[in-house]
Every structure is written in structure tokens, then in C-alpha cells.
Amino acid sequence: MLDFATIFPHDTRMILELHSPLDMHLHLRDGDMLKLVAPLSSASFAGAVIMPNLVPPVADADAVQAYRQRVLDACGGDVFQPYMTAFFRSYSEKELATLKELVFGIKLYPAGATTNSEGGVRAMKDAEGTMSLMQEMGIPLLVHGESHGFVMDREAEFLDVYRDLATRFPRLTICMEHITTASAVRLLDEFENLAATVTLQHLLITLDDVAGGMLRPHLFCKPIAKRPEDREALLKAALSGHPRLMFGSDSAPHPVHAKEACGCAAGVFTAPIALPRLAALFDGHGALDRLQGFVSGHACSLYGLKPPARTVRLQRRKMLVPDAYEGHGQKVVPMEAGSVIPWSLV
Numbered sequence: 001m002l003d004f005a006t007i008f009p010h011d012t013r014m015i016l017e018l019h020s021p022l023d024m025h026l027h028l029r030d031g032d033m034l035k036l037v038a039p040l041s042s043a044s045f046a047g048a049v050i051m052p053n054l055v056p057p058v059a060d061a062d063a064v065q066a067y068r069q070r071v072l073d074a075c076g077g078d079v080f081q082p083y084m085t086a087f088f089r090s091y092s093e094k095e096l097a098t099l100k101e102l103v104f105g106i107k108l109y110p111a112g113a114t115t116n117s118e119g120g121v122r123a124m125k126d127a128e129g130t131m132s133l134m135q136e137m138g139i140p141l142l143v144h145g146e147s148h149g150f151v152m153d154r155e156a157e158f159l160d161v162y163r164d165l166a167t168r169f170p171r172l173t174i175c176m177e178h179i180t181t182a183s184a185v186r187l188l189d190e191f192e193n194l195a196a197t198v199t200l201q202h203l204l205i206t207l208d209d210v211a212g213g214m215l216r217p218h219l220f221c222k223p224i225a226k227r228p229e230d231r232e233a234l235l236k237a238a239l240s241g242h243p244r245l246m247f248g249s250d251s252a253p254h255p256v257h258a259k260e261a262c263g264c265a266a267g268v269f270t271a272p273i274a275l276p277r278l279a280a281l282f283d284g285h286g287a288l289d290r291l292q293g294f295v296s297g298h299a300c301s302l303y304g305l306k307p308p309a310r311t312v313r314l315q316r317r318k319m320l321v322p323d324a325y326e327g328h329g330q331k332v333v334p335m336e337a338g339s340v341i342p343w344s345l346v
């Protein structure tokens with residue numbers, strides 16, 4: 001695996017080759033939605049960490065294996081490695097031993113914090129036994145880190161939980177999923193066993209973009225986008241190549257009728273624009289050489305991943321983002337629908 005992407009600046013089109021890009025946090029759903037969105041991820045990425053918040057959640061070995069097969073079937077012919085996760089609950093040592101062979105990690109949701117998380121953890125102390133087994137067995141813990149407090153403060157309030165877990169389980173790799181605040185970026189540097197993913201939207205937008213003018217349902221997600229200084233801190237960490245910060249799109253498709261509704265579902269659909277939009281962002285900051293690490297290298301080093309060898313080529317040529325993606329009776333609207341991105345997949 002090469003450390004750096006290959007850049008061909010002499011080409012007027014400017015081609016960027018990414019080696020085995022990975023999406024470290026992805027919702028593919030199931031059924032017809034899975035059939036529509038899986039190929040849009042496998043067209044760009046060599047692999048992805050697949051979230052388990054289906055209804056019912058993916059919470060045992062049989063469910064993981066069956067879901068993995070449905071994901072592979074939906075990706076068609078693309079070489080794509082689904083890194084499966086199981087929904088956190090109290091698991092026995094025997095169950096964890098079986099799961100360890102099948103999953104990348106176990107994903108903890110505080111009960112009710114986000115989409116399909118009702119069966120999540122109600123009291124963190126009930127989770128300790130399983131976490132301690134995970135630590136012994138080397139199974140990473142992925143966390144949706146939000147309290148049940150005021151919406152803008154939920155992540156900041158959860159940071160004490162991360163601190164506590166990182167201290168009490170020093171050999172457990174804990175990934176703070178989709179961080180949105182400057183304080184979470186600072187916490188990353190306090191503990192070697194903490195890692196984090198960050199989404200495309202949280203590098204680009206603030207709450208102003210969601211609700212500062214006309215309400216933009218397709219930018220509404222959990223955790224909600226925060227303040228300009230938070231976005232700056234996330235962007236700075238990503239562009240500077242922070243080794244424990246990884247790209248995780250959190251691409252979370254909901255049918256258009258669930259987004260354009262008086263009760264709007266949380267989740268931004270970014271899978272098909274993620275890599276071109278990231279290339280445009282990193283290019284705009286003169287940091288294209290940092291993209292390979294962000295979308296693959298950091299994750300491979302941290303978790304010892306060996307994704308399938310695949311080269312994904314991007315070019316500095318315009319992409320018009322479709323108004324919607326439709327198929328299999330489903331319709332989903334991507335972020336930046338109808339706009340032009342200066343980069344595209346070759």
C-alpha cells in the first residue's frame with residue numbers, strides 16, 4: 001500500500017489516484033434502499049464500516065453474516081469489503097468470540113440518541129462487562145457519543161463518558177464517531193486509545209447552513225452541525241493529517257418523503273459525492289497530499305486493516321450533483337443536490 005496518493009499535476013485535467021479509499025462510518029440500510037445506495041458507495045470506496053442500526057438491529061452472529069451477504073449482493077461486481085459491526089448489547093464471552101471473527105467492531109448507541117437506537121444502552125455501567133471482554137479480545141468499540149441534553153451540548157456533555165471509558169479501558173480502542181466539536185478534537189490528543197471519524201458535512205457546514213436561513217432538511221443530522229469554530233477545528237485536524245482522525249461519511253439515506261416532512265428524519269446522504277467533494281475541499285486548501293491518509297491510511301494503520309487493493313481515480317473536472325438518486329422504488333436526495341463540484345470520479 002502506498003502512503004501517498006499519486007498526483008499528476010502536469011495533466012491539465014489533474015488526476016488524483018487514491019489507493020483503497022475507505023468510508024469508516026456508513027449506513028447502507030436494507031431491502032430496496034440497500035439495493036439503491038450500496039452501488040453508490042462501492043463505486044467510490046474499496047470498503048466501508050457498515051452500521052448495524054437496522055430494524056431490528058444487527059445484534060448477533062447470524063444477523064451479521066446474513067446482512068453482510070445482502071450488502072455484497074447489492075454491490076454488484078465491485079470489489080468492496082464490508083467491515084461489519086454489531087449493535088452493542090450485553091454479549092457473553094462465547095458470543096464475542098464468535099463475533100470477533102465476523103465484525104470489525106461493536107457500535108454503542110445511547111438509547112434513543114439517533115435513528116433506530118431505541119434498543120441502545122440506557123446506563124453506561126451496564127455496559128462495562130461487555131467492554132472489558134472487548135478490551136481483552138481486541139474488539140474496537142465505536143460510539144455515537146451524545147447525551148440527552150440540549151441539542152447543541154450533547155456531544156460536549158458526552159466527552160466525560162469518553163474520558164472515563166478511555167481511562168478505565170486503556171487497551172480498548174474507542175472510536176468517537178462523527179465528531180462535531182473543537183472539544184472532541186482536543187480530547188483526541190489526550191488519550192492514545194481514542195480515535196475519531198468525521199463526516200463530510202461537518203467539515204463543510206455549521207448550524208447556520210441547516211437552520212440559519214430557510215430550513216434545509218437534507219443537512220439535518222445527528223449530531224447537529226455546530227459553530228464556525230467547531231468546523232474550523234475539525235477541518236484543521238483533517239487537513240493537517242491527524243493520524244487518529246479518519247473519514248467516516250455517516251452517509252445516512254432516508255427516503256425523500258421522510259426528509260421533506262414536518263418531522264424530518266436525521267441523516268445526510270453523501271455517499272455519491274463524498275470523494276469528489278473531499279478532493280475539492282482538500283484541493284482548495286492546498287492539502288491534496290493529505291487526502292490519502294484521511295480516507296484510508298490512518299484507518300489502515302490504526303486498525304491494521306488490509307483492504308482490497310483498488311485504485312480510485314478522481315479528476316479536476318466538474319460533476320453535476322443529481323437532484324435525486326432513484327431506483328428500486330426508492331428516491332433519496334444527496335447533499336448539494338443540483339450543485340456543481342469541481343472534482344469528479346474518472
Ligand SMILES: NC(=O)N[C@@H](CC(=O)O)C(=O)O
Nearest residue numbers: 027114115221222252266267
Ligand atoms: N447521523 C444521523 O443523523 N443518522 C444516522 C444515525 C447516526 O449515525 O447517528 C441514521 O442512521 O440515519
Ligand SMILES: [Zn+2]
Nearest residue numbers: 114144177222
Ligand atoms: Zn450516530
Ligand SMILES: [Zn+2]
Nearest residue numbers: 027051250252
Ligand atoms: Zn451514523
